[in-house]
Amino acid sequence: MALTRLIVKDFRNIEACDLTLSSGFNFLVGANGSGKTSVLEAIHFLGHGRSFRSHLTGRVIRHEQPELFVHGRLQSTATQIELPVGINKKRDGTTELKIGGEGSQKLAQLAQVLPLQLITPEGFELLSGGPKFRRAFIDWGVFHVEPAFYHAWSRVKRLTKQRNALLKTARSYRELSYWDQELAVLAEEIDQWREAYLTEVKAKAAEICQLLP
Structure with missing residues (x-):
């Protein structure tokens, strides 16, 4: 819109x-x-x-x-x-x-x-900055094309926070296995969405490059 x-x-x-x-x-x-x-x-x-x-x-x-x-x-x-x-x-x-x-x-x-993409001089951090900038940029795009992404992404954030808290008291890996299994499933799903989104972006970028002298 x-x-x-x-x-x-x-x-x-x-x-x-x-x-x-x-x-x-x-x-x-x-x-x-x-x-x-x-x-x-x-x-x-x-x-x-x-x-x-x-x-x-x-x-x-x-x-x-x-x-x-x-x-x-x-x-x-x-x-x-x-x-x-x-x-x-x-x-x-x-x-x-x-x-x-x-x-x-x-x-x-x-x-x-109201999906927005802000472009500023700091946008060069996508190239020169750490991977978190590129990951955030990709996730913002996936958020707008994959309806289930936000729920899965939020779930990963919550599980990671809970797992990190448990690390302080866990006596064995068995206590962490539930969180790791859940995170593995969600991480694979998110990775597939990211890959599919990047495939589409690459195709669009290739079309634009063809227009450049």
């Missing part, structure tokens, strides 16, 4: 704005400090529930304001169906999400309806 309208209030240096967006390319033009990056940050906040510039809520909310609002309207390019989404965040960290007019408790649901 495409983001066709963006309403922002008390986000960074933006007091209030209401933007109508194209379902294709959009260009932001303005002087330094006029809020171009803040608009991009607000879109990222709408899709992820967090900023890509700071993890501190107080730095994102406009000075001396109690909360921020970022609302958007998504539109399907195929059916023209519209879906309103919104996030309100207070200085105490309280977050209110709404998707389709109904309250939600999971930030992952925002990412499902």
